[in-house]
Amino acid sequence: MSWLTDLTLRDLDEGQALEATCLRCLHTWLQSPTHLLLKVDHRDVYLDEVARHLACPRPGCRHVGVRLALVRNDDTSGFVGGMP
Template identity: 45%
Template sequence: MNWRTELQLTDIGEGERLEVTCRICGHTRYEDPQELAQRPGLEFSYLDEAEAQLICHRRGCRGAVRLALSMETETEGFIGGLA
């Protein structure tokens, strides 16, 4: 069990995106999980099931893809030091 088998497309919050990367050519695109959940066959899919059904959109490739949660939160560097 991992996060892909436990998390459904509908569980991902609004404003978050999924990074879809082709395993063959490396092309990366971003998808809205709520829009993916509206596609036929993906309504109640877990991320691993959606990953198995999605393909690369790059012309001529149509390879298998890998899904990852896109972290677009603003991060700050470590501020501190050794005493």
């Protein structure tokens, strides 16, 4: 069990992106969750299924199977406050 088996594609926000890396040629690209939702047949697809069935867009490779990483584009600054 990992975070890929717990999250569905529908759970991701629009501000997040998926970084996909091809397992054969190591080509890396960013994929938006809404773009992937348009490609799949149903909305309840888990991220491990997406990683298994996503093809590399690089010409000449077209290998099926990628490694996914979640990229957050929102503000990640922590709370800056002091104790009296």
